[in-house]
């Protein structure tokens with residue numbers, strides 16, 4: 001019903017649908033106060049049904065994640081019939097489509113992306129979460145060709161992510177999956193056997209790393225800690241993968257507080273207290289989008 005959109009339309013101008021996934025559609029929008037583009041994931045509570053707890057889990061997880069390679073959640077609006085998640089806009093779309101368009105990536109380009117994936121997953125694990133559904137469809141590309149992890153599932157043992165990253169790396173370098181079969185049982189058998197085709201273009205170092213991630217026995221699998229400074233990820237780089245967040249949760253930027261307090265005619269202290277509540281309401285969205293403008297070198301100004 002239209003009144004489900006009343007609150008949303010106070011703060012955002014809504015544009016076209018830019019994608020759909022499972023039980024949600026995603027629309028492009030613009031945050032009126034900052035002028036920044038956002039993606040709004042729209043879910044209907046009635047059709048969500050049993051998936052409602054999964055969405056609540058995704059929202060709670062994303063409220064605890066603030067990292068340059070994880071899609072940012074800015075604002076959550078829940079009405080009688082709808083749940084709106086206002087998210088960081090990623091104009092480059094899915095990594096999946098990028099790989100398909102290029103058939104497969106050369107090792108140097110795959111390494112740039114894979115270092116970002118390892119950075120995101122190491123951060124997510126450090127926060128006590130695991131993704132569970134790491135695949136090229138859940139990695140989006142932003143305007144600077146950086147990857148952003150999306151679509152957070154339920155918490156699972158982090159080990160579940162290492163094997164998935166092996167499949168992801170294989171997909172980046174080959175353009176197809178290491179284990180695939182239309183018949184689910186045959187696919188499962190291939191996965192449990194752990195044997196996969198090694199195309200001629202893969203380098204010896206690549207083959208070593210793939211084997212270490214795709215170990216069938218989780219105890220033999222490489223850990224995220226050893227992945228961060230693995231020989232293959234270091235090639236061409238001087239430093240191990242940086243996984244700490246550039247803007248950790250709870251960090252309050254002085255310039256953004258100043259602009260907010262001037263605009264709302266509030267003291268800096270009361271503005272700081274309000275932002276520090278992290279209610280994921282309009283205040284959180286405006287603060288985080290101002291912070292994003294600053295990180296992009298744009299003026300820290302409200303419209």
Ligand SMILES: CN(C)C[C@H]1CC[C@H](N2C(=O)N(C)Cc3cnc4ccc(-c5cc(Cl)c(O)c(Cl)c5)nc4c32)CC1
Nearest residue numbers: 018019020021026039087088089090091093137150151
């Ligand atoms: C098949 N998938 C599992 C869903 C698909 C939905 C559209 C989306 N998209 C697109 O497909 N563009 C082509 C544009 C686009 C631009 N920015 C986006 C920003 C965030 C998200 C997003 C979507 C979902 Cl379902 C999330 O849970 C989160 Cl945390 C984030 N999707 C975006 C998005 C890509 C993924």
